[in-house]
Amino acid sequence: MKQPIFLKPIFQERIWGGTQLSDTYGYQIPSNKTGECWAISAHPNGQSIVRYGDFEGKTLGELWSERPDLFGHFESDRFPLLTKILDANDDLSVQVHPNDEYAKEYECGELGKTECWYIIDCDEDADIIFGHHAKSKEEFIQMINEGHWDDLLQRVKIKPGDFFYVPSGTIHALCKGTLVLETQQSSDTTYRVYDYDRVGQNGELRELHIEKAIEVTTVPHTATKVEPTLAKMNGSTITTFVEEDYFTVYKWDIESRAELVQDGPFTLGSVIEGIGTLITSEGEFALQKGDHFLLPNGVETFEIEGQLSIIASHPNHKGGTQQHVAGTAKEMANV
Incomplete structure (x- = not known):
């Protein structure tokens, strides 16, 4: 699928x-x-x-x-x-x-x-x-x-x-x-x-x-500093907020069009602002503010068109090679 x-x-x-x-x-x-x-x-x-x-x-x-x-x-x-x-x-x-x-x-x-x-x-x-x-x-x-x-x-x-x-x-x-x-x-x-x-x-x-x-409770308190990394393409911005044991979280700010690569086993997406279209090999799917979707395994590449902001995430395996805070942005775009 x-x-x-x-x-x-x-x-x-x-x-x-x-x-x-x-x-x-x-x-x-x-x-x-x-x-x-x-x-x-x-x-x-x-x-x-x-x-x-x-x-x-x-x-x-x-x-x-x-x-x-x-x-x-x-x-x-x-x-x-x-x-x-x-x-x-x-x-x-x-x-x-x-x-x-x-x-x-x-x-x-x-x-x-x-x-x-x-x-x-x-x-x-x-x-x-x-x-x-x-x-x-x-x-x-x-x-x-x-x-x-x-x-x-x-x-x-x-x-x-x-x-x-x-x-x-x-x-x-x-x-x-x-x-x-x-x-x-x-x-x-x-x-x-x-x-x-x-x-x-x-x-x-x-x-x-x-x-x-x-x-x-952790005592004394230890704050993990978040250092987001940005990747820009065609006026759109992919921000990697955190990449740690359990999950990686991104923000996709789409200004016109972005070609994206699914980087996890599956991806969760929530449209927090705007309107647009999600395009996979099986068709086009309307997106609007307040929508929530899951991109299943097998959707290797996809496109998003429009003007919208999406918070996206995927799971990681605890104990893997993930860092607690994003260090370098993953290659999310075909540029």
């Missing part, structure tokens, strides 16, 4: 969610507290569905099980990645995610969660929580126990177009007024460290996971 598979996202309501997923992308959301669009997902807690074509109505998880050829027989017991768009209409809880080894032992075989964020849009003077100031585990525990959150948590100013790599073990939180595309391991495990003393729908304080969070 050499044509893209277009996927219908599902939506998750969150107490910090809003209406940006409808306002910006025109999605039909379940309420004005919709926080997450699970755009490309085969996770049991929410699976994308094929919109049309030969596999119309099937979940991505069913395709993964029934048609391993579409994914290059990628060596994993589950679909490895999850693409989300998050509407942080209010501050998210301060949280941390475990690595694979910890999650496998303590979360019933779940994957760990390394993720990354592309800031689609944000309020002026918006920030995020990214890391902490504790120099030792003892100091980390003491500051948590004494509630010294302003001293503990590290805040970073953000602007549209910023990119953050968030390995497992990193204390983090999106804050009010941000719209973010997230690429992550296919995991739904989160340990809340601090939640501003908010109550849930049951009227009680939301659960925290302090003990597990202390066990998995």
